[in-house]
Amino acid sequence: MRLPDSVTGSFLVVLGAAAAYGGWLLPPVPGQPVGPNVFPLVIGSGLALCGLAIVFGIGHSFEEEEELIPLEDGQAAAPSPPQGKLYGLRALLPPALLLFYVVAADRLGFIITAALMVYVTSTALGAKWKLALPLAALSPFAIHLIFGKLLRVPLPAGLLPTPW
Amino acid sequence: MLKTLIEAFALISTWEVIIAMFAASVYGLVIGSLPGLSATMATALLVPVTFYLSPIAAIATIVAASSMAIFSGDIPGALLRIPGTPASAAYADEAYAMTRKGQAELALGAGVWFSAVGGIAGVLSLMILAPPLAEIALSFSTFEYFWLALLGLMCATLVARSSPVKAIAGMFIGLLVSCVGIENPGGVPRFTFGLTDLFGGIEPIPALVGVFAVAQVMRAMLTPEPPPLPRRKFGSIMAGQWKLTKKYHWQMTRGNIVGIIIGVLPGAGADMAAWVSYAMSKRFSKEPEKFGTGHVEGLVEAGASNNASIASGWVPSLLFGIPGDTIAAIAIGVLYMKGLNPGPTLFTEKASSMYAIYLMFIIANILMIPLGIAMIRVAAYILLAPRSTVMPIIMLCCAVGSFAIGNNMFGVVTVAAFGVIGYVMEANGYPVAAMVLGIVMGTMVEQAFVTSLIKSDGSILPFFERPVAAILAAMAIGALLWPVMVWVWRKLKPVQTAAATSR
Numbered sequence: 007m008r009l010p011d012s013v014t015g016s017f018l019v020v021l022g023a024a025a026a027y028g029g030w031l032l033p034p035v036p037g038q039p040v041g042p043n044v045f046p047l048v049i050g051s052g053l054a055l056c057g058l059a060i061v062f063g064i065g066h067s068f069e070e071e072e073e074l075i076p077l078e079d080g081q082a083a084a085p086s087p088p089q090g091k092l093y094g095l096r097a098l099l100p101p102a103l104l105l106f107y108v109v110a111a112d113r114l115g116f117i118i119t120a121a122l123m124v125y126v127t128s129t130a131l132g133a134k135w136k137l138a139l140p141l142a143a144l145s146p147f148a149i150h151l152i153f154g155k156l157l158r159v160p161l162p163a164g165l166l167p168t169p170w
Numbered sequence: 171m172l173k174t175l176i177e178a179f180a181l182i183s184t185w186e187v188i189i190a191m192f193a194a195s196v197y198g199l200v201i202g203s204l205p206g207l208s209a210t211m212a213t214a215l216l217v218p219v220t221f222y223l224s225p226i227a228a229i230a231t232i233v234a235a236s237s238m239a240i241f242s243g244d245i246p247g248a249l250l251r252i253p254g255t256p257a258s259a260a261y262a263d264e265a266y267a268m269t270r271k272g273q274a275e276l277a278l279g280a281g282v283w284f285s286a287v288g289g290i291a292g293v294l295s296l297m298i299l300a301p302p303l304a305e306i307a308l309s310f311s312t313f314e315y316f317w318l319a320l321l322g323l324m325c326a327t328l329v330a331r332s333s334p335v336k337a338i339a340g341m342f343i344g345l346l347v348s349c350v351g352i353e354n355p356g357g358v359p360r361f362t363f364g365l366t367d368l369f370g371g372i373e374p375i376p377a378l379v380g381v382f383a384v385a386q387v388m389r390a391m392l393t394p395e396p397p398p399l400p401r402r403k404f405g406s407i408m409a410g411q412w413k414l415t416k417k418y419h420w421q422m423t424r425g426n427i428v429g430i431i432i433g434v435l436p437g438a439g440a441d442m443a444a445w446v447s448y449a450m451s452k453r454f455s456k457e458p459e460k461f462g463t464g465h466v467e468g469l470v471e472a473g474a475s476n477n478a479s480i481a482s483g484w485v486p487s488l489l490f491g492i493p494g495d496t497i498a499a500i501a502i503g504v505l506y507m508k509g510l511n512p513g514p515t516l517f518t519e520k521a522s523s524m525y526a527i528y529l530m531f532i533i534a535n536i537l538m539i540p541l542g543i544a545m546i547r548v549a550a551y552i553l554l555a556p557r558s559t560v561m562p563i564i565m566l567c568c569a570v571g572s573f574a575i576g577n578n579m580f581g582v583v584t585v586a587a588f589g590v591i592g593y594v595m596e597a598n599g600y601p602v603a604a605m606v607l608g609i610v611m612g613t614m615v616e617q618a619f620v621t622s623l624i625k626s627d628g629s630i631l632p633f634f635e636r637p638v639a640a641i642l643a644a645m646a647i648g649a650l651l652w653p654v655m656v657w658v659w660r661k662l663k664p665v666q667t668a669a670a671t672s673r
Contacts, residue, residue: 008597008598009594009597009598011598014598014600018339018343021343021346022342025346025349025361028360028361029349029360032356032358032360033356033358034356035355035356038624039623039624039627039628040355040620040623040624041355041356041620042354042355042356042357042358042360043356044619044620044623045345045349045354045355045616045619045620046346046349046360046361048619049342049345049346049349050346052338052342053339053342053343053346056335056336056338056339056342057339059335060333060335060336060339064335064657093392094392096391096392097388097389097391097392097593098388098590099388099391100384100387100388100391100565100586100589101384101388101586101587101589101590102586103565104384104565104568104569104582104583104585104586104589105582105583105586107569107582108579108582108583108586111579112579116570120566120569120570123562123565123566123569124562124563124565124566125562127387127558127561127562127565128558128559128561128562129558130391131390131391131395131556131557131558131561131562132395132556132558133556133558133559137556137558137559138558141559141562142562145562145563145566146566149563149566149567149570153218153570153571153574156222157218157219157221157222157574158222159218159570159573159574159577160577161570161573
């Protein structure tokens, strides 16, 4: 998801301008010169300015290219996985699963939703079903035991209530 | 003093604190040793659990888990050349080179020993620095707070290993996030888009969990799995550490001091401390040619440094609510929730709690030695756990944990959203730490800023009138102009050299 600086910069300009405008629209506090509108105005303008600077490549020379991640160093020799067009979209799987949890947890209940999440994440990371299935069956109960039972978080029971 | 100390002992010698501390230590060691799971992530995922603990036990878990995780990141660094946490990245190559030379015990032992020493040095700095600073801070008005907050935010952008413009942009994004909600000077809904869920603002904790945990799972989706750890038998781990301490005591002290300074600087944490100390060690070493070939000197200095920064990062956090690093940012969130609102009065009104924090840091660092040795011995088994079993559990913890913060599904949405934001920012070179700082400090910055503006009644003079405010203002403006000066200097230098050669 490496986008060109001009794209991210322009986005920041728009975001900053929108924030400044939104701040400007806020009603002032009667009888006072400064209210809730000042801070967003300042921040929005600052953000827009930064965005402009990024579009024009100011400060780019400070960036240390990829030196940040020596993590990948040892694995460079490993064959790179197949990279189709949709490969990059895999990264969106975790947030999508979290949204799925938001939508489904109340209806399906914690155990079922969690099991589905675990199974999908695990498979996406390359686990065989022999590993993913038991993991999906057991880990929701363990998490429920810790959070639901010990910490008293009201997790939705849904279709499948837990034995405790 | 003695009475407070006894009170502090009483506070921490409950079963709840002891068990919480021990469990958090083990948890921190395990998470820290798994590549890709950072100390910050370990701390962020702990927060939902801390809700259900007493204030002291809650802080105990954070103190223990963060200290342990920073050390245990050294383990895969030394054995696999993959740092467990970013804080170990600076010297992972060096430690791995030592392992190949058959000195794995020495490298890991140095990790444990100098981490513990560094941690204790960090606590001492916290104990020595914080109370007198609190004295000074008591006389601060909103002008000083405003400049201090600005200085903190600017520091975070200065030390970022990225373009300062992008860092400042990241900081602004964080501040913008903190604008959401009705907790503003006018009490009007701001940027809520009619959603009642947004009225209370965006909680920092789910945002942090998203940025540090979900974004990490997202990255894992696209990166290949690290290789498994070869099993090996270790000899004595602590053998020779005392000799190293005597031989490299100066390097160790320098590492401690650098770590403490970097920890105190807002936004710069353990990873920065390790990089700077390692570079410093190489620069000032008598035998710099040995660096990179499995030389323990840099390990000593950087290991002492990154753990020292953990404790000293609490100094600005406790005093001003300005986080010294991302872990402290999370700690501040917990402090607020537990009614220990950061501020100079904390040291007078809740002195026993402060002493309890010091004591817990010391205990955690002593506990690190036996637990760390045990961890090194079992690391081979823990690192056998494939990523495809760890990451799903992290996902579940994110979902349940963020729900637990307010028993509200909106927390889960926040986590997912910030996972995406953190992932995109990181991928495009925008430092996430700067945004986190903005989110955590936003409300405070705005309050100080708006109150100051109202007090000054349109005049800019009061911002500089008080002596401390003037000094802080000069520093903040200097920090703002620094990248500009460096940029101008860099632009001029090639011109000069070109002119010199043409002559």
